[in-house]
Amino acid sequence: MQILRAIAFSLLVSPGVSGQDYRSIPTEEKAGDRLLAEYFELETRQIEASCLAEIRTADDWHQARQVYREQLFEMLGIPSQQPRPPLDAEVTGAQQHGGVVIENLVFQSLPGLYVTANFYRPATPPEQPLPAILYVCGHAGQKADGVSFGNKTAYHRHGMWFANHGYVCLSIDTVQLGEIEGIHHGTYREGRWWWNARGYTPAGVEAWNGMRALDYLESRPEVDAQRIGMTGRSGGGAYSWWVSALDERIKVAVPVAGITSLRNHVVDGVVEGHCDCMYHLNSYRWDFPAIAALLAPRPLLIANTDKDTIFPLGGVVDVYHKARRIYQLLGAGDKIGLAIAEGPHRDTQPLRTEAFHWFERYLKGRAPTDEIDTMAPVCLEPATMRALAEIPDDEIVTRIDETFVAQASEPDLPPDRAAWLELRDRWMSALREKSFGGWPQPAGELDLNKRSSEKIDGVSLTHYEFVSQTPFRLPLVIASDGSPGKVEIRLRVVDDAQWQAMAANKFERLRQEAMAGSKVLALFPPRGIGPTAWTDDERERIQIRRRHMLLGQTLDSMRVWDIRRAISALKTIEAFEDLPLQIEADGVMAGNVLYASLFEDGIAGLELISLPSSHASGGPIYLNVLRSLNTPAAAAMAAERLPLKLRAVTPGDWSYAAAVAESLGWGARIGFAEQ
Numbered sequence: 001m002q003i004l005r006a007i008a009f010s011l012l013v014s015p016g017v018s019g020q021d022y023r024s025i026p027t028e029e030k031a032g033d034r035l036l037a038e039y040f041e042l043e044t045r046q047i048e049a050s051c052l053a054e055i056r057t058a059d060d061w062h063q064a065r066q067v068y069r070e071q072l073f074e075m076l077g078i079p080s081q082q083p084r085p086p087l088d089a090e091v092t093g094a095q096q097h098g099g100v101v102i103e104n105l106v107f108q109s110l111p112g113l114y115v116t117a118n119f120y121r122p123a124t125p126p127e128q129p130l131p132a133i134l135y136v137c138g139h140a141g142q143k144a145d146g147v148s149f150g151n152k153t154a155y156h157r158h159g160m161w162f163a164n165h166g167y168v169c170l171s172i173d174t175v176q177l178g179e180i181e182g183i184h185h186g187t188y189r190e191g192r193w194w195w196n197a198r199g200y201t202p203a204g205v206e207a208w209n210g211m212r213a214l215d216y217l218e219s220r221p222e223v224d225a226q227r228i229g230m231t232g233r234s235g236g237g238a239y240s241w242w243v244s245a246l247d248e249r250i251k252v253a254v255p256v257a258g259i260t261s262l263r264n265h266v267v268d269g270v271v272e273g274h275c276d277c278m279y280h281l282n283s284y285r286w287d288f289p290a291i292a293a294l295l296a297p298r299p300l301l302i303a304n305t306d307k308d309t310i311f312p313l314g315g316v317v318d319v320y321h322k323a324r325r326i327y328q329l330l331g332a333g334d335k336i337g338l339a340i341a342e343g344p345h346r347d348t349q350p351l352r353t354e355a356f357h358w359f360e361r362y363l364k365g366r367a368p369t370d371e372i373d374t375m376a377p378v379c380l381e382p383a384t385m386r387a388l389a390e391i392p393d394d395e396i397v398t399r400i401d402e403t404f405v406a407q408a409s410e411p412d413l414p415p416d417r418a419a420w421l422e423l424r425d426r427w428m429s430a431l432r433e434k435s436f437g438g439w440p441q442p443a444g445e446l447d448l449n450k451r452s453s454e455k456i457d458g459v460s461l462t463h464y465e466f467v468s469q470t471p472f473r474l475p476l477v478i479a480s481d482g483s484p485g486k487v488e489i490r491l492r493v494v495d496d497a498q499w500q501a502m503a504a505n506k507f508e509r510l511r512q513e514a515m516a517g518s519k520v521l522a523l524f525p526p527r528g529i530g531p532t533a534w535t536d537d538e539r540e541r542i543q544i545r546r547r548h549m550l551l552g553q554t555l556d557s558m559r560v561w562d563i564r565r566a567i568s569a570l571k572t573i574e575a576f577e578d579l580p581l582q583i584e585a586d587g588v589m590a591g592n593v594l595y596a597s598l599f600e601d602g603i604a605g606l607e608l609i610s611l612p613s614s615h616a617s618g619g620p621i622y623l624n625v626l627r628s629l630n631t632p633a634a635a636a637m638a639a640e641r642l643p644l645k646l647r648a649v650t651p652g653d654w655s656y657a658a659a660v661a662e663s664l665g666w667g668a669r670i671g672f673a674e675q
Helices: 031-050 058-075 151-164 194-198 202-219 235-246 262-266 289-293 313-329 349-363 397-402 417-435 496-504 508-516 538-550 555-571 587-597 631-641 651-663
Strands: 090-097 100-110 113-122 130-136 168-172 223-233 252-256 300-305 336-341 449-456 459-469 472-480 488-493 519-524 581-586 605-609 644-647 670-673
Touching: 031 262, 058 235, 058 289, 058 313, 100 151, 100 202, 113 151, 113 202, 113 397, 130 151, 130 202, 130 235, 130 349, 151 168, 151 223, 151 349, 168 202, 202 223, 202 235, 223 235, 223 349, 235 252, 235 289, 252 349, 262 313, 262 538, 289 313, 300 313, 300 349, 313 336, 336 349, 417 631, 459 508, 459 555, 472 508, 472 555, 488 555, 488 587, 496 508, 508 519, 519 555, 538 555, 555 581, 555 587, 581 587, 587 605, 587 631, 631 644, 631 651, 644 651, 651 670
Parallel strands: 130 168, 130 223, 223 252, 252 300, 300 336, 488 519, 488 581, 581 605, 605 644, 644 670
Antiparallel strands: 090 100, 100 113, 113 168, 449 459, 459 472, 472 519
């Protein structure tokens, strides 16, 4: 398959828009595009095969379920035991329409994290508490004159139906399209790749807001807390999955058009139609049926249309069948259903009808054959449903990505070597499990081959090729005059521009440098550079990076793997095996080299130019890395193992690494140079 151009911006930012197939807009295919397509297929197939594979009995699931739930909390960036501050809920207005009262409501899920909402209740006070529905909204906001009324206003017919039929309903706004407009589109629209490094996703905020909405529902005297259901469509369908999976106060769930298979997202390109709020950071390499399984054995209806291009039918059915197996193991096969209506990605009446019947059945005990009135006409003006007269000065909705996930602070200097070893081992464990968990296991054969060699003016230029990870065979170019006086082999890890500059004159500059010095020179481009380069289209490159996240990886983390494999390949070449290995790189690639050195022995030293001092501001980007450490801590770990020369950096940015090295007796291993 080809790696495809992102769809039109209006569809890309609004998963509620239907009718366009992203796969219909191809660009010119390169060799790297074909490799990527094969790679995404292989990685997806591996994750599919492992999804819930260890669950063979009900006891297996009972033992695994809490581990799964804790992992999901982590992948959403929510501490499972996070304190719950007061909601400071306030009803700011109310109106009555027929037999329904609609309250305008605001609460704070965290201090300053305002959630605007509407609460629907029957006008006549009930004799007994009523079943409640938490309704979460998709991407269909409403605004006028620059003022957002929230996306709750686009879905108010749902709240009206529930309140007209013996329920109360709380409909909450999302971060992006609420009355205070935050951001869902950090990675592909705003370039905020540091979200991946921080372990942040807006899906986590939406899940947290949903759980706090349950806290609010429990505080209302009209609500029977033992009969709470949840539903929503598109983005709201996704949030229904998150909250219902994490919080068992949801007794019945009907996610509508909110889930499909990993294959649809990664291989078929559906990721290009979704913003970041639809995804957890897939650190544990889940397929989406694992989320569905967390609802078992509670009643779950998966609803979708048959022509939905961003939640394709095949993937939806796949999720259903794999989740149904868990339900059947628990003796609850009758508690999971699949409702498919004809139509595109749209809030259609047949989908609503199926959801209403499911709630009537499981929250009220009405037989599926009972007829109910399913129509609820639009009847309210959006402006009258606004909860906030003005935006509060203390709001943090617009910058919640900076604070929602706790970040590691610079640690104190270890007082002794024992303390350092404990700290170092904790960091290395976090890197292996949370940031580099997508590396191949096992590594596989290198299959190093010599492709060509030519000798000019006494200098041999040899092109090797090795397997870093199927299907990527990567080049390694080595220049040497073959004389016995060589003192080291210097590996240069290059980016796009550096590779192109060398390749433009057939590596003549590399040959000249080898002739002039006492070093063997090796040039290495990780995946996506040189012979394995993929599309230059920036929109497609963004989607490639997003696909990596869905596989529990980042492009940078896999380039760290490539560098490790290049080091291993060099060690297998007999002519160079006794030469000390020095590695150099610039910019983000220097960061990748730094981290590769933490996992490989036999490196004599690093020379890193313009190394970014923080993953948050310069990269490289690895999943969750900032939850454990930042680049200066990695430099301290590297300096324990080998000499480290930093060029074109501000020495003060590296004071922690230098201080650790000095206090533990290897300060001479860190040096600085202006150029």
